[in-house]
Amino acid sequence: MFTHQKALQFTSKPDAPDPAFAMKLQEVLGGKWGEMTVALQYLYQGWNTRLPGKYKDMLMAIGTEELSHVEMLVQMIDQLLDKPAPMSADDTTGSTQASEFGAQNPQHTIVNGGSAYPHDSNGVPWSGAFVTASGNLMADFTLNVTAEMQGRLQVARLFHMTDDRGVKELIRFLVTRDHMHQMQWLSAIEELKADGLDGMPTPEAFPLEEEFDEFSHTFIQASDGEAATEGSWASGPAPDGRGDFRTALIQATGEWPELAPGDPRLYGTNPLQETKGLIDKAKDALS
Amino acid sequence: MFTHQKALQFTSKPDAPDPAFAMKLQEVLGGKWGEMTVALQYLYQGWNTRLPGKYKDMLMAIGTEELSHVEMLVQMIDQLLDKPAPMSADDTTGSTQASEFGAQNPQHTIVNGGSAYPHDSNGVPWSGAFVTASGNLMADFTLNVTAEMQGRLQVARLFHMTDDRGVKELIRFLVTRDHMHQMQWLSAIEELKADGLDGMPTPEAFPLEEEFDEFSHTFIQASDGEAATEGSWASGPAPDGRGDFRTALIQATGEWPELAPGDPRLYGTNPLQETKGLIDKAKDALS
Amino acid sequence: MFTHQKALQFTSKPDAPDPAFAMKLQEVLGGKWGEMTVALQYLYQGWNTRLPGKYKDMLMAIGTEELSHVEMLVQMIDQLLDKPAPMSADDTTGSTQASEFGAQNPQHTIVNGGSAYPHDSNGVPWSGAFVTASGNLMADFTLNVTAEMQGRLQVARLFHMTDDRGVKELIRFLVTRDHMHQMQWLSAIEELKADGLDGMPTPEAFPLEEEFDEFSHTFIQASDGEAATEGSWASGPAPDGRGDFRTALIQATGEWPELAPGDPRLYGTNPLQETKGLIDKAKDALS
């Protein structure tokens, strides 16, 4: 169960409205790697894991914190939209000239009346498909590491796209928490291994004897970029401790399948002989 | 530039058509973590990286291999659809009883005439939003690890949902390559660090002095699950080697922002006093 | 800022797993009118309104409560998925026969490993486009009334689609809260009027003298269903107290516009004369 208090976890006031930057900031609110995604992803992972205890509790804690980040970003975007850009050629009341910083999101004014929404920096709606909660914590925590890396990368880039001290302060807070959360997931991955809950390759429980040995440690070269085989992934010990990497050129070992002629009732294009027969059959079937 | 040969990289023939399993198999072809995603993600990452050499060449190799996996899955689904399920109550020609294995995808027959398409197991279209190529290889390789974990997890699950030896053989091939590819990305991550190209936290180049020290190693407890602080992410050294984890209860340090009244021309609900004045202003503006 | 406690606001234990009903229940979790929508819609409306005080505070309260409903639904779906349905024809371990209750969502097992996700009952992802926070509370509260009506309608329907007492108990709770929340929004609408913040037509601040009198109270009959004019919307006083309803047959008062020939560089199909000239111009433009 959730409760809410109106004081924010952290906040800062922008120096001035900036509707063009508000459009950009939508990316880390409602984009694929934005705060909406991590908040809901961690909560769904926490609710869904069938393993009680520290991992579940930790997921609920961080998911709830990320909800508070969603809140902070919405509030910041709202303040950046305190004054809309000039509305028409004759309008001299806008806070900034539209052309100075680049384009603005027309929905910020027409649809939202000067406020944020769960869409990305191009106005494409956030999608539930962004959330992954697979039930396997090793696979999901690895996703969470990259989520915090992609997120930190995006706010680091935004840091250089504004000169507003208040906005920068919020970005610095987000950069810092993304730093912490990367560490958190990396530690949790090691702990999953130490607790014997999963390992490499993930899922470790799948019986390795079902795998094809000739393919399990072989880097397959399918392009002509020769440097590809200079990496540690092409020779030497593999990180699973189960063998050494090998290299092979890609090879076609399978046949091109002959597909059976289609059911005549599907009216696909069929081998000539068959087609004529099938048409007759289809006609018969109708009578 | 790509070239194609008709022989498949690997293939196996299903024992019998099975349209219900064909529907399920769409997930690893056209779902968020399916072969379409990894093929295109690795290719975009390879094309886009501004770093020439082994990483770029390797990305092109593996992306091209994954295209060949897309091909194998399409061919398998096509063969599973060699005979559609019974089309109506009176139809006794179908290869299998619809109710035996569960539902089938109506678009497999109505739209595709008995063949595969780039959609997931519920018929939702594959989306370009599934592809991430951020330009930062550390963030992207970490995503690639999880992509191979999620993918291996899904095919491992599908392994238990069919008794067809031919289908299982293809699944075993995919499980094996997902094993190899997990190893490949893990090795590449270590190599990025060894080459000094990036590190923890990612991106490492962002100046750490801009971070807020009190938040960079602090696990924030926002839920009441007490076990959350028992993990290694709540105390002890952090994996970045830059300090020890701390724990703190979530605290509201920011104020609830007072938003400025909206522009009257946006007709939002405004503070009462202002509203009346704004209406007059709006009317004036029209005259 | 949000905090979370693990005890649920309300809960009940299902009598038995039922993966087919779990698929149906996704509608009120991740469908257009599900709990994800109302939780996020009320929170965005609360964050975004530029009017401080009782409306803003109330929005934050109800939005936070709805988050707790999201949590309860996820937990219920997870328990309904405690045992998956039989996985293949030979599998006798499933909790229920797939064919008994209808189809199941293949992603519940393949993707989520037996758990819920923010998608609707057909597996289509939840969309940020479902959230509306226009900045105008009258328009938004009216949307909220219908959201609670559509939501109550859907859970009332689901009430008859299961015989499980535990599931029914949760549904009864949701039906009850949807009852309360309808009342809450209806009261808030009256209060907005009483406070003079908006009225009919909404937005009331737009100057009525800009409207065309002949169209502002006229029911326009564009179909031949004669009963249409028997309703109170076709004659008698209108609810805005600004006049009486009238009825008129739809009439074409405007001309079919003559569009200017297209720019030759867009290669659209143009009037014959112009086309030939335009081709020459386009060629000239290239030299």
Add this chain to the structure above:
Amino acid sequence: MFTHQKALQFTSKPDAPDPAFAMKLQEVLGGKWGEMTVALQYLYQGWNTRLPGKYKDMLMAIGTEELSHVEMLVQMIDQLLDKPAPMSADDTTGSTQASEFGAQNPQHTIVNGGSAYPHDSNGVPWSGAFVTASGNLMADFTLNVTAEMQGRLQVARLFHMTDDRGVKELIRFLVTRDHMHQMQWLSAIEELKADGLDGMPTPEAFPLEEEFDEFSHTFIQASDGEAATEGSWASGPAPDGRGDFRTALIQATGEWPELAPGDPRLYGTNPLQETKGLIDKAKDALS
């Protein structure tokens, strides 16, 4: 059955092309609350209602009228695109400087050759998910009220974003019809009640004795904004005439559910003891 005449229901000629405003105007054509939505929503509601007579006939009338509004908006956007903006830095033929009014939609020229399409002001396609026709007229008419409010709000905002007299005339027409249509739906709601077809809470036919009394009139405070309880929704008579509002702090009355360990064939992360046993079981199952 529909018939069409080329004369428009109402029209006006823009003073001059304005591709930037054409982009904005797409919102009320192909956005969530645009004319595409109301036209199709009213028609689907009319076709689908199982109640013959005045409501059904009225829905067909207004749905058909809205189709004529779609037509008018398309024609207006087409004329605003009569001349595209300058195409490149050297191009001096464009009707307007791109930077004057803000950004333009690149698809207006590249894809449509200078014309409108069913997408919103950011170029996101219109979605069938925008249409709701639930079969319950009370719930749907309430949605229709808000649709006309959101629509009127958006055109009222657009009114201030252009100085073109012709465009403003069309907007004034749309503002007027949205006024009328709000009145129409409000009257119809009252008539549904008077006819005894439904009431509050909607749907009224669901047996109230199945509700939990302690939750049916209780405003639950889940945030710390104290003003929330000052509203009429927190005390005093509720609009359903079935009791008085009460207020209570949110309380956790349910337990955190213990989820059963997952099926080993789904390879989720399971309780440690079980995991080891489950791995063995999974391996056995394969032999």
Add this chain to the structure above:
Amino acid sequence: MFTHQKALQFTSKPDAPDPAFAMKLQEVLGGKWGEMTVALQYLYQGWNTRLPGKYKDMLMAIGTEELSHVEMLVQMIDQLLDKPAPMSADDTTGSTQASEFGAQNPQHTIVNGGSAYPHDSNGVPWSGAFVTASGNLMADFTLNVTAEMQGRLQVARLFHMTDDRGVKELIRFLVTRDHMHQMQWLSAIEELKADGLDGMPTPEAFPLEEEFDEFSHTFIQASDGEAATEGSWASGPAPDGRGDFRTALIQATGEWPELAPGDPRLYGTNPLQETKGLIDKAKDALS
């Protein structure tokens, strides 16, 4: 401007409810190639073409007719849903056993209360992206031919998936109109040529001297399927009358581009030397 009459263009009554077939029939209502698509596509093409006269008038006629087909399909689906399938295991009132014909769409009951909606046979919403109106009639009429082919193919397939005489009658009507409409577009294409409005290649107005001669009639062989060069597209006269087809193996004539190092403020992975320098620059930029 549109008007509507309640009598349908054509109709037939189904013998009995059949919710499973109702789900399938959604494909030709709200799928990519369904009636929603052709109705709106033809209307947008008609509204948007800048060429007055017979083509524009014809587009308005056929678009309006297709609207009447949308109406017929909705009415048919509604009648197929007259009785829902059994709602739960204990329910013996349903019109048909769910398992007999395959799965049903849960939204047909939960969301729509027993009626149709603008979604496809898997419940994925219709998208505005399905509509193309490019402004070039040759390109669009060719699309319209395929739209009628894909549509006729789908209803022809559905013809074999039901034994209901009433449903089959509607399908036969649709098959017939799709026949006519294919002929209509083919004739219109010839007329566009005869009128000199466009030709091959389309758009014909683009100056051919800008093309590369060595590529304009060359079939490029990029796969090893040898039969590919046996077709008329590999040798002999091309249909544009501008030369003969040739065949060539695909050849790489371009270089692999060296991308410039990225801007340090984007934190991408850069060439090693540069990276170090760039980090310093980035730090400087912050001070």
Add this chain to the structure above:
Amino acid sequence: MFTHQKALQFTSKPDAPDPAFAMKLQEVLGGKWGEMTVALQYLYQGWNTRLPGKYKDMLMAIGTEELSHVEMLVQMIDQLLDKPAPMSADDTTGSTQASEFGAQNPQHTIVNGGSAYPHDSNGVPWSGAFVTASGNLMADFTLNVTAEMQGRLQVARLFHMTDDRGVKELIRFLVTRDHMHQMQWLSAIEELKADGLDGMPTPEAFPLEEEFDEFSHTFIQASDGEAATEGSWASGPAPDGRGDFRTALIQATGEWPELAPGDPRLYGTNPLQETKGLIDKAKDALS
């Protein structure tokens, strides 16, 4: 199976970075009619056709070539993004002034770090729904003709939106290949007919005696644009050689269906009498 070589099929170097044109060029990479669509559409058609031989081999050849076009476009966009536009008001390092050429895609920098992605020119993700592979080659080859027309139209338009010689060279190559591919599909259509595999109307195998004669060659006039009947589609021989075109005014020959009252458990709005009875029944059903 695919292999890749790093040399490009064709390439050219842009004169200078141009992030605004990079945004526009996304349309022909990741838009509905872009290279992603044709590459994947031809490959799926090739994999899926059940007819072995020249058509299948040709589809694999052209699909593979289009993959190489995807690669070229990505590389071009990457080079156009070699320098981002100015990032903020104070930034004087950008390669171009944002306002000169129009808006830029914020995701090009924030998300992709200066590179391309599979989205259209408005940043909307590419969708698997863009691909059609129906199993019927006549219907699909006709779609392929229009795909090459729409594609050629779009690059022809883009040709006029840049002054960069290198970019123009790539566009000229694409225009040329779209020319060739139009010819290729037109030849293949004729060959399908000559081979007796399908004809007009498509699919030809559907028994024409099931059609309604009075509707199979009748142009139905549903609008009042009189020129509509002046075309060759309204009189004279039809291209199927099966009769002459006729013209008729649209006529309502079907009745408005009376829908049965809804199941009371769906709580739709029902005929008054029935409603009262149904409520009682619903209540009984619950006891």
